[in-house]
Amino acid sequence: DQQVKQNSPSLSVQEGRISILNCDYTNSMFDYFLWYKKYPAEGPTFLISISSIKDKNEDGRFTVFLNKSAKHLSLHIVPSQPGDSAVYFCAARSSGGSEKLVFGKGTKLTVNP
Amino acid sequence: DADVTQTPRNRITKTGKRIMLECSQTKGHDRMYWYRQDPGLGLRLIYYSFDVKDINKGEISDGYSVSRQAQAKFSLSLESAIPNQTALYFCATSDLGQGAPREQFFGPGTRLTVL
Numbered sequence: 339d340q341q342v343k344q345n346s347p348s349l350s351v352q353e354g355r356i357s358i359l360n361c362d363y364t365n366s367m368f369d370y371f372l373w374y375k376k377y378p379a380e381g382p383t384f385l386i387s388i389s390s391i392k393d394k395n396e397d398g399r400f401t402v403f404l405n406k407s408a409k410h411l412s413l414h415i416v417p418s419q420p421g422d423s424a425v426y427f428c429a430a431r432s433s434g435g436s437e438k439l440v441f442g443k444g445t446k447l448t449v450n451p
Numbered sequence: 452d453a454d455v456t457q458t459p460r461n462r463i464t465k466t467g468k469r470i471m472l473e474c475s476q477t478k479g480h481d482r483m484y485w486y487r488q489d490p491g492l493g494l495r496l497i498y499y500s501f502d503v504k505d506i507n508k509g510e511i512s513d514g515y516s517v518s519r520q521a522q523a524k525f526s527l528s529l530e531s532a533i534p535n536q537t538a539l540y541f542c543a544t545s546d547l548g549q550g551a552p553r554e555q556f557f558g559p560g561t562r563l564t565v566l
Contacts, residue, residue, distance in 0.1 A: 344461045381541050381557025385565045437482060437545055443493040
């Protein structure tokens with residue numbers, strides 16, 4: 339059973355507009371949520387995270403929103419740039435001190451000039 | 452120089468062969484991980500190690516084994532490769548810490564094809 343779900347395999351937006359990537363989860367024991375970005379032929383790189391006790395975390399153009407009651411989080415990129423084109427993975431960590439992460443399937447974002 | 456390196460970067464092998472994928476890191480991290488990525492399935496954890504004497508199974512460890520030869524080295528072995536082990540394999544590292552999860556730093560990946 340997939341605990342972290344990214345239901346949109348791909349998303350295409352125009353440069354300068356907002357990109358919204360969505361993620362749903364099923365495990366109430368997750369205490370942190372993370373977003374990783376992956377370019378072709380490279381390993382994933384960490385982008386931003388949020389604690390389950392927060393509802394928003396912002397870092398420059400990137401903001402993550404968490405709706406705990408809906409078990410839903412989203413990553414907003416404003417404004418989107420062509421260099422943001424990549425695969426974005428949502429990940430979650432269970433409480434208890436383990437550093438094990440559960441990843442979603444990823445969403446491929448394409449930002450068109 | 453890259454902080455997390457993986458060798459080989461690409462490998463084609465035949466069913467039944469023994470394969471070893473190697474990972475080295477210069478970040479001084481205690482924790483190391485092996486993941487595989489399949490198209491449409493995201494990243495799945497195979498094994499992880501929190502220090503040289505600590506090895507743990509992940510989500511999909513069947514058919515794999517690991518060795519933590521030193522703090523900086525973590526190898527993944529396929530004792531008898533099978534075609535459904537064809538995938539992109541990533542090594543990752545993170546340091547110790549409490550509270551917020553530590554960032555995992557990934558290597559560039561090894562593309563393994565089992566014929």
